[in-house]
Amino acid sequence: MEPVSAAVSAVLPAGGSGERLGGATPKQFCGLQGRPLVSYAVRAMERVSWISDIIVVVSPENIETMKSIIEKYGHKRVTVVKGGITRHRSIFNGLKVFAENQSSNRLLQKPEVVIIHDAVRPFVEEDILLKVVTAAKDHGAAGAIRPLVSTVIASGEDGCLDHSLERARYRASEMPQAFLFDIIYQAYQQCTDHDLDYGTECLHLALKYCKTNAKLVEGTADLWKVTYKRDLYAAESIIKDNLSQQICIITDLKEAVAQVGFLLHESLKSQVKVEAISISLSKNDSHLQNIFSGECYNFLCINDKEYATEEIQQLVDMLEKSNIPLLYPVVLILVHLSISENISFSIGLEELTKIKKFAREVKKKNILVYGLLIQCKDHFSLQETVNSAAALTMALIKDRNPELIGQLLVA
Numbered sequence: 141m142e143p144v145s146a147a148v149s150a151v152l153p154a155g156g157s158g159e160r161l162g163g164a165t166p167k168q169f170c171g172l173q174g175r176p177l178v179s180y181a182v183r184a185m186e187r188v189s190w191i192s193d194i195i196v197v198v199s200p201e202n203i204e205t206m207k208s209i210i211e212k213y214g215h216k217r218v219t220v221v222k223g224g225i226t227r228h229r230s231i232f233n234g235l236k237v238f239a240e241n242q243s244s245n246r247l248l249q250k251p252e253v254v255i256i257h258d259a260v261r262p263f264v265e266e267d268i269l270l271k272v273v274t275a276a277k278d279h280g281a282a283g284a285i286r287p288l289v290s291t292v293i294a295s296g297e298d299g300c301l302d303h304s305l306e307r308a309r310y311r312a313s314e315m316p317q318a319f320l321f322d323i324i325y326q327a328y329q330q331c332t333d334h335d336l337d338y339g340t341e342c343l344h345l346a347l348k349y350c351k352t353n354a355k356l357v358e359g360t361a362d363l364w365k366v367t368y369k370r371d372l373y374a375a376e377s378i379i380k381d382n383l384s385q386q387i388c389i390i391t392d393l394k395e396a397v398a399q400v401g402f403l404l405h406e407s408l409k410s411q412v413k414v415e416a417i418s419i420s421l422s423k424n425d426s427h428l429q430n431i432f433s434g435e436c437y438n439f440l441c442i443n444d445k446e447y448a449t450e451e452i453q454q455l456v457d458m459l460e461k462s463n464i465p466l467l468y469p470v471v472l473i474l475v476h477l478s479i480s481e482n483i484s485f486s487i488g489l490e491e492l493t494k495i496k497k498f499a500r501e502v503k504k505k506n507i508l509v510y511g512l513l514i515q516c517k518d519h520f521s522l523q524e525t526v527n528s529a530a531a532l533t534m535a536l537i538k539d540r541n542p543e544l545i546g547q548l549l550v551a
């Protein structure tokens with residue numbers, strides 16, 4: 141049963157120029173782990189099954205860019221609408237699509253409740269969306285709020301402090317917000333040009349023009365808006381951190397290799413979720429397919445062959461078919477194992493060059509391939525080497541540095 145018994149759609153204003161962030165590219169199109177920021181907010185709405193339509197409002201010159209993002213990342217239920225010179229005007233244009241069925245490509249059903257969410261707020265979960273929509277159904281409007289970090293003060297004409305507000309009594313207005321469609325649409329229809337050109341608060345419009353006191357819903361800390369360059373760095377770091385929380389260790393069926401897989405599993409499991417499987421990569425293993433379709437973007441492939449791109453190529457082919465690399469860079473660590481008392485592992489320049497070439501090829505498919513050598517003389521020194529390999533693995537999956545692809549690290 142759907143958690144929301146109402147038709148719900150979303151409007152994502154993405155028509156700004158990002159002046160405070162600086163740079164030529166508007167912040168909503170800046171890349172995070174290779175994917176434009178706007179795509180994360182769209183994806184967040186897409187993941188919610190009870191949101192029918194997603195309207196992304198962009199400036200006229202970015203309409204084609206937005207359409208190519210939708211196609212490249214396979215976004216569904218998305219309609220692109222032309223923005224206005226201010227955020228309120230963009231939001232109003234987004235709402236008009238429903239009220240006047242302006243969309244050229246298909247009839248868009250007017251929702252009972254409409255979510256408004258800045259496209260530069262990438263971390264929004266279904267839980268807060270459900271809360272604001274449910275509250276909007278009861279109150280007419282609702283919005284996420286957060287505690288103020290700095291105190292709000294007022295300046296006098298002389299540029300000196302006039303008075304300060306008691307911080308505990310006030311909150312920061314964040315997003316998402318939700319409204320009964322008719323309320324917010326009527327509010328925008330009555331708006332003065334001054335409101336449309338200088339206002340920043342949709343909840344205020346509902347109060348001013350429709351006497352609707354929005355329900356305020358405590359939001360989580362990650363609802364913040366990307367405004368300055370530091371926010372982009374913070375968002376990239378959070379995405380990388382989320383991506384590095386799960387590893388799949390793949391070994392073949394040889395006992396020595398499977399044993400190292402087990403030791404690596406034991407060494408890593410205190411830091412991240414680890415799944416270890418022993419299979420022959422030549423099989424189209426359903427278990428591996430399930431892992432691909434999950435949230436795992438990090439793979440350790442252990443073998444005792446001196447050079448195993450054939451096997452890795454099979455893994456790459458499986459990854460490609462599973463569509464995983466499309467949304468995030470996948471880390472694939474090729475672990476070469478050499479446990480031998482007398483023969484030290486040797487890998488020629490030609491093979492190292494082959495690994496680098498292979499890594500450059502698959503980088504185009506959003507897969508980052510790194511080499512890692514586990515070499516020791518006997519099983520007594522194996523544990524220490526495995527612990528070193530685990531530390532290098534964590535460094536690689538956290539950093540996801542494209543400059544290190546094809547390099548061979550030694551544990």
Ligand SMILES: Nc1ccn([C@@H]2O[C@H](COP(=O)(O)OP(=O)(O)OP(=O)(O)O)[C@@H](O)[C@H]2O)c(=O)n1
Nearest residue numbers: 153154155156157158159160225226227230259
């Ligand atoms: N004419 C505008 C201005 C802003 N926005 C969108 O409203 C959201 C929040 O606005 P803000 O953070 O102020 O974005 P910008 O206006 O781009 O930033 P700046 O003020 O630094 O230029 C952003 O997703 C932005 O793209 C919009 O759709 N249309």
Ligand SMILES: O=P(O)(O)OC[C@@H](O)[C@@H](O)[C@@H](O)CO
Nearest residue numbers: 227258313314315340341342
């Ligand atoms: O004012 P800006 O254009 O930076 O961003 C809009 C924000 O004000 C807005 O997203 C929240 O405060 C909720 O209304």
